[in-house]
Amino acid sequence: MATLELQGLRKSFGETEVLRRIDLTLADGEMLVIVGASGCGKSTLLRLVAGLESPTEGRILLDGTDVAARDPAERDIAMVFQNYALYPHMTVFDNMAYGLRIRGLSRDAIRQRVDEAAGLLGLGELLQRKPRQLSGGQRQRVAMGRAIVREPKLFLFDEPLSNLDAKLRVQMRAEIRRLQRRLGVTSLYVTHDQVEAMTLGDRLLVLHNGHPAQLATPIEVFEQPADTYVAGFIGAPAMNFLDATLTESGRAARLAVGPVLRFPDGPRPGPEGRRLTIGIRPEHLALAAQGLPLAVELVEPLGSESLIHGHLQGGVPLVVKHPGHAPGGETVQVALLPEHMHVFDHETGRRLPPIGAETGAPRLVAAGSDQ
Amino acid sequence: MKRGPDYVTHAVLILGVLLFALPVWLILAGATQDSDAIARGELSLLPDPSGLGIYARVLFAGAPGSQPVWHMLLVSTGMALAIAVGKIVISVLSAYAVVFFRFPFRQLAFWAIFITLMLPVEVRIIPTYAVMAGFGLINTFTGLWLPLIASATATLLFRQVFTAIPDELVEAARMDGAGPLRFLRDIALPVSAANVAALFVILFVYGWNQYLWPLLVATDPRLDTIVIGIVKLIGVENQTDWGAVMATATLALVPPVIVVLLMQRWFVAGLTEGEK
Structure with a gap:
């Protein structure tokens, strides 16, 4: 549980400027949805926060500490990937426990945390299965579980629902929101789906070609779009x-x-x-x-x-x-x-x-x- | 779409099996027969049960003037294992470096490896011999396998395998806090287990079949590999004990076949378990 602040964040790959000055403050427990067409830089923004890319310029403050120079593992951030990125050769339990093992938690503590997350997500029966034996929705839950057991300061979601069929997407959307509220973890959620954006976010950041086109509550974005792009x-x-x-x-x-x-x-x-x-x-x-x-x-x-x-x-x-x-x-x-x-x-x-x-x-x- | 048995397909398959099995059967049966009869070309397709003792004889005592077959099999197995394992270790590490790390001259390193593909072993056999001689490794077991464990082919293959690992998996592991070596051990290798198994089979057989290098580097009969042993058995035409040659050749087939059979199970398991 933490606050996140981005100050003048810029990122360019060579000549191409992908993000041009992003300033953003997330309150503790807030869920901010970053939405935009593909190629608008939303995933890059998430990867900068995660530490998978380093910013060209700007600061990333997590709980007031600049983490821009830190390794992803040292930032205390968990990420849910679009393709879930589950380790295919590990069981559900091992998938969730892997990060904790690296952190050197005791066997009992790991079991307790994984069991707790599995209970929360309804994965109790599936802990000994391999990812390929799971349905899309179940894999999605495991990916969530892997993030939850870490008890991170920040959740990052990179289009986590885009590989699910429409019905499951609606169901998981509500589930993610419930879970995020319940755990109260500050979250950044990237999507290109405007329905997800409207329903999930406390606030929306609409990105357009690397520019922040509008940052406001979903209703405000809908009723008072800042420009024709957002509209x-x-x-x-x-x-x-x-x-x-x-x-x-x-x-x-x-x-x-x-x-x-x-x-x-x-x-x-x-x-x-x-x-x-x-x-x-x-x-x-x-x-x-x-x-x-x-x-x-x-x-x-x-x-x-x-x-x-x-x-x-x-x-x-x-x-x-x-x-x-x-x-x-x-x-x-x-x-x-x-x-x-x-x-x-x-x-x-x-x-x-x-x-x-x-x-x-x-x-x-x-x-x-x-x- | 269930039809009657497909006779044509089966006939072709049976023909194929016979084509492959017949020579093997021929030496299997030939070994038990009288050497003179073989030399005269009177080879029967039926084994002579009274001659089966030849297998035990070559296995434990060896033909006159050569090592017992079990010893040569041991040397060959050791050499093939060392070559296969060595090649896999080296190529996994170099491919891992080329795929997952950004360092200066990375492309150059890759191309340098790639270009050595074009050089046949024979081209560099004299300098290799000189280097081994410099290390004092002539006529040693280490000398048999050490120069053969660098492999451009295997490096290329693992490069492809590692490139196919989804970026998200790499990133997920980074977020989980896995360092480079841990990622290699916990994720990259298990995910490519099927490829390792397949490559191990190929490299083991490659090592097993080595002839020119062992012939050059080891003159000590105690370091004779089974392939060298077979060649040594074939002396002057009318003095060759063809029964012993055939028995030795048959026995030389056993370890590679075992490796293939063992690894095949692994290999199939690996193929069906992998998600992507």
């Missing part, structure tokens, strides 16, 4: 983006496809005609008697709802999530609900909060400097 990444199906310009002295946006939408939460800064990107999630679009005509290309019935893919005039693609069954016909009318729209600057992709709002203030200066 498009979090939420499924992805947010729709429409080109627009600022109009009515900053109080409304004129969409390129026609209508003018008034901002319900206040005016945006910038001159008349400033280029904007308006984001609206598919669930915030409604089929209406009168609205924008959408040429339907594909309807995906999901049972409780339907996804309608189509394009507006001028070929702008749009996805609508419609509760219940989609009506037939080649064209439907779509109404935009202004209260749910997100306003971004077109050039920088940054969120454009109403004048006077606090969120994202430093970025607003940067985004507004082109006025």
Whole structure:
């Protein structure tokens, strides 16, 4: 149980900069999920903390002590790998006990800890099996067990659920969360799966090309995405983006496809005609008697709802999530609900909060400097 | 898809077995027969039960003027074991270094090993002899096996085996606190046990079949390997005791066959236990 602090962490491989300045503080017992597309540097970040890579620059403070120069084994950190990385020739018991044996724990202490972890994870019956005799979910549990018995200061999870089938993933997701809460171990969890990210984390760090795009609670990331990348990444199906310009002295946006939408939460800064990107999630679009005509290309019935893919005039693609069954016909009318729209600057992709709002203030200066 | 017995397949297989087994059977049976009859080319396919004593005779007493076969078998076994074990130890360590460690001239070291593959043993046999003579190892048991235990082939093979070990496994062991030697002993070697077993069989047979080097380095009859012994038995045409030659040759087959049989079980177990 510990706090983790990353200060100005950078990592480059040769010329390629993989992580550019990550600052991060994890409270004791907090679970932070790092999410991003593949290649965004999230795994590298985890490996830096684990000690499997050394940072180009920056400090890694575990409980206030800089561990950046230490060997992985000396950091008191346990990691759960994507492919579990179980030792194939060892039994489940030996897999969990191996690290403890190296640490020189007594036989009794090892047995006690392994039995305890096995009980916690429901592995009691399987201790004498080899990994190949286990199902995917059981292997996953053993990998967790191996981390737990170490009683580390920090847990690292590197996409631990991505090799499981969908049903098991949901089950293990809840199990990991329960376990982490119960043990109260500070954790970093890397995933590319946004559902995992939303459900598991106390906070989310969205990484984009090595930049921290946003660090906030899952709900905040969902409701107030910091830029178009985050907005498009979090939420499924992805947010729709429409080109627009600022109009009515900053109080409304004129969409390129026609209508003018008034901002319900206040005016945006910038001159008349400033280029904007308006984001609206598919669930915030409604089929209406009168609205924008959408040429339907594909309807995906999901049972409780339907996804309608189509394009507006001028070929702008749009996805609508419609509760219940989609009506037939080649064209439907779509109404935009202004209260749910997100306003971004077109050039920088940054969120454009109403004048006077606090969120994202430093970025607003940067985004507004082109006025 | 159950059909009747596949006669053609079985016929081909039986033919193949006969093709391999017949020569062995021939010396097995020939050893028991009268030497003169063999020399005249009158070799019967049926063993002569009264001549079975020849096996005991060559095994314990040896043919006139040569070591008893048990002694030569002992020398050969010792030499083949030393070569196989030595080659495995050296190539495991060098492959381990090349795969898991970053050090200056790593690639150079690897290529230097690789290039020695191209050199046949015969090319370096004179300098090797000179070096052994310098160490005073001529006519010693150590001299028989020592120069033969470096192996580029085995190093390459273990390099491939170690490269196939998933990075995550290496990292998991690092997180668990396993140092390099511990990782080698606890994880890298057990994971590649099947390859070690397979290579051991190949290298044992390689060592067993060595002829040129033992012939050069050891003139003392007490260091005669079984292969040398067989050749020495074949003297001038009409004086050769073909029965003894065949009996010795048959006995020379036994240790490699035992090794293959023992290791095969291990080897299969290793193959089925490995996860990847």
